Amino acid sequence: MxxxxxxxxxxxxxxxxxxxxxxxxxxxxxxxxxxxxxxxxxxxxxxxxxxxxxxxxxxxxxxxxxxxxxxxxxxxxxxxxxxxxxxxxxxxxxxxxxxxxxxxxxxxxxxxxxxxxxxxxxxxxxxxxxRFASQTAPWVAEQAAADGWFTAHAQWLGSLYSDGSDSPFAASPWRREKGGLWDVGPHALSALIPVLGDVTTVSAGRGPADTVHLVLRHASGASSTVTLGLSAPGEAAGTSLVLLGEQGRVELPDGWGDxxxxxxxxxxxxxxxxxxxxxxxxDIRFGVRLTEILAEAEELLVRAAP
Known part of the structure; x- marks a missing residue:
């Protein structure tokens, strides 16, 4: 009780x-x-x-x-x-x-x-x-209610480890060890899954530093590509998510608010x-699903390592 x-x-x-x-x-x-x-x-x-x-x-x-x-x-x-x-x-x-x-x-x-x-x-x-920010939560809900999505492209690039970074999170040992896949990967998945459906297949490849590239297939039949990292140059850092389908091209609003x-x-x-x-x-069950998907991607990256 x-x-x-x-x-x-x-x-x-x-x-x-x-x-x-x-x-x-x-x-x-x-x-x-x-x-x-x-x-x-x-x-x-x-x-x-x-x-x-x-x-x-x-x-x-x-x-x-x-x-x-x-x-x-x-x-x-x-x-x-x-x-x-x-x-x-x-x-x-x-x-x-x-x-x-x-x-x-x-x-x-x-x-x-x-x-x-x-x-x-x-x-x-x-x-x-x-899923809780005032600008983005309604956007996710609106796109989830629409049909006909064909594909999506998401990019979450931080510059925590770039020269001149003063982010207090750069000192975080777990972020340094796990990189963008685990730190910003949940953000991308939390927006993609409600719109395109659960992830059914995962492919993963490495980019520079901690950057990773994912190719996902979703339960709706749509696909998505996701680029994640924390080591981009400051000028290259930023977030974007673009959905393409029968609704045309729709982009995640800028800014996540306070x-x-x-x-x-x-x-x-x-x-x-x-x-x-x-x-x-x-809820925590959704959180578990995010962990399962990211762990699968991590395992693929480990297997592919030279």
């Missing part, structure tokens, strides 16, 4: 740059949320973020369980393969889940977390930004799932 109060009590696991920029201010400013606390691996980071938003700080392994005990739901801003086992632990404690993408970079870990959520009957939402507002929309989706008992389209 999930713990419940009038306001949903949501805690935050993670006290790094993304938590400070997005999750913490979104939770602190949401009228239907009581921001229950922040857990961080580093006590000073957890304390600083908690103090900034008037909530409690938790640290250490025992602090994780202490945070779960005062929460109805938990948001995550930690590396994916740290997130998945903690999500399973949170679900077992009766907490709903507001997960970051990807859920995990390991298929077994993602599935284990999903089973824990199902067994505990807790709601879940995976924060795929495009990430804090987008995360608040994800919180709203979790609140709705908790209230109605109806799963959100971006």
């Amino acid at each position: 999930t713990k419940q109060t009038q306001q949903l009590r949501i805690g935050l696991i993670g006290a790094g740059p993304w938590a400070g920029m997005t999750q913490a201010p979104a939770l602190a400013g949401h009228p239907d949320v009581m921001f229950s606390g922040v857990w961080g691996r580093r006590p000073d980071a957890a304390a600083a973020l908690a103090d900034a938003h008037g909530t409690a700080a938790f640290t250490g392994d025992e602090g994780i369980d202490a945070l779960f005990a005062v929460c109805d739901a938990v948001a995550f801003a930690v590396p994916p393969d740290v997130q998945a086992p903690l999500a399973a632990r949170a679900a077992a404690a009766g907490c709903h889940l507001l997960l970051d993408k990807p859920v995990a970079t390991n298929t077994a870990a993602a599935r284990t977390a999903a089973r824990a959520a199902e067994d505990a009957r807790v709601a879940s939402v995976v924060f795929c930004t495009l 990430p804090v507002a987008s995360f608040r929309a994800a919180v709203d989706a979790l609140l709705e799932a908790v209230r109605t008992g109806q799963p959100d389209a971006c």
Whole structure:
């Protein structure tokens, strides 16, 4: 039985740059949320973020369980393969889940977390930004409602590792290890799958640095190509998604808006799932499917390596 109060009590696991920029201010400013606390691996980071938003700080392994005990739901801003086992632990404690993408970079870990959520009957939402941002979410829904798509071309190129980059995310060990496939790949898939259908076949090839190229076939019969990377020159970085079909040529709107507002929309989706008992389209099961597709692409790249 999930713990419940009038306001949903949501805690935050993670006290790094993304938590400070997005999750913490979104939770602190949401009228239907009581921001229950922040857990961080580093006590000073957890304390600083908690103090900034008037909530409690938790640290250490025992602090994780202490945070779960005062929460109805938990948001995550930690590396994916740290997130998945903690999500399973949170679900077992009766907490709903507001997960970051990807859920995990390991298929077994993602599935284990999903089973824990199902067994505990807790709601879940995976924060795929495009599905919650004010400009892009309606666009995805509109294209998903249309028929006759033939093909699509998506490009997600970041410049985290280019000369002169000052991105705080460049210091992230998991991004350095896993590259654009896992960091920005979920963004592309989260927009393509609702429109073109589930991915039925995957081909993958390497480009320069961490860049990868995917060719996907979808359940609708349409195909898509996807280019992903974090090491592009600054002048080459950018995002685009173009759909082609009976509707003509349709392009994803520029700009994703304020990430804090987008995360608040994800919180709203979790609140709705908790209230109605109806799963959100971006729940943990969708997150598992993203992991499965990306893991298949990664395996193809490994096999093809000289």
